[in-house]
Amino acid sequence: MAATEFLDALKSRSEVELSVQRSVRWTTRPVWFVVNGATVYLLPVYGTDTKWYKYVTANPEIKLSVKEKMVRAHARPLLDTQHLVDVTTRFRAKYGELERYYRKLDVAIEVNIQ
Numbered sequence: 001m002a003a004t005e006f007l008d009a010l011k012s013r014s015e016v017e018l019s020v021q022r023s024v025r026w027t028t029r030p031v032w033f034v035v036n037g038a039t040v041y042l043l044p045v046y047g048t049d050t051k052w053y054k055y056v057t058a059n060p061e062i063k064l065s066v067k068e069k070m071v072r073a074h075a076r077p078l079l080d081t082q083h084l085v086d087v088t089t090r091f092r093a094k095y096g097e098l099e100r101y102y103r104k105l106d107v108a109i110e111v112n113i114q
Contacts, residue, residue, distance in 0.1 A: 003038060003113045009067040010035055014095070018042065019063035020055040026063070027052070034090040040064065040111040041087045047104030053077070056109065064111065071113055078108045
């Protein structure tokens with residue numbers, strides 16, 4: 001599937017299905033996201049303590065799905081303050097008050113869709 005098709009499918013959505021590998025099987029959950037160009041950003045609810053984040057650090061290959069469209073991609077943790085400020089600002093613009101839902105904002109995940 002073309003990256004543009006997937007990115008277009010995200011436009012009307014507030015959640016994307018994130019699949020990460022846990023050992024040999026995949027586990028899936030809905031997560032909030034923001035998009036900037038061809039990059040999707042995710043925030044783990046419990047930051048670096050989130051289980052799916054730990055799975056991503058062990059194996060950065062993930063799947064993102066929305067509206068029956070799926071892409072495989074490589075997830076990259078962003079731990080530096082400047083990236084976190086940028087991503088959380090984008091999340092606040094889309095979803096509002098993050099602290100109501102997110103317990104720890106010490107990492108974001110960057111996913112380039114190609």
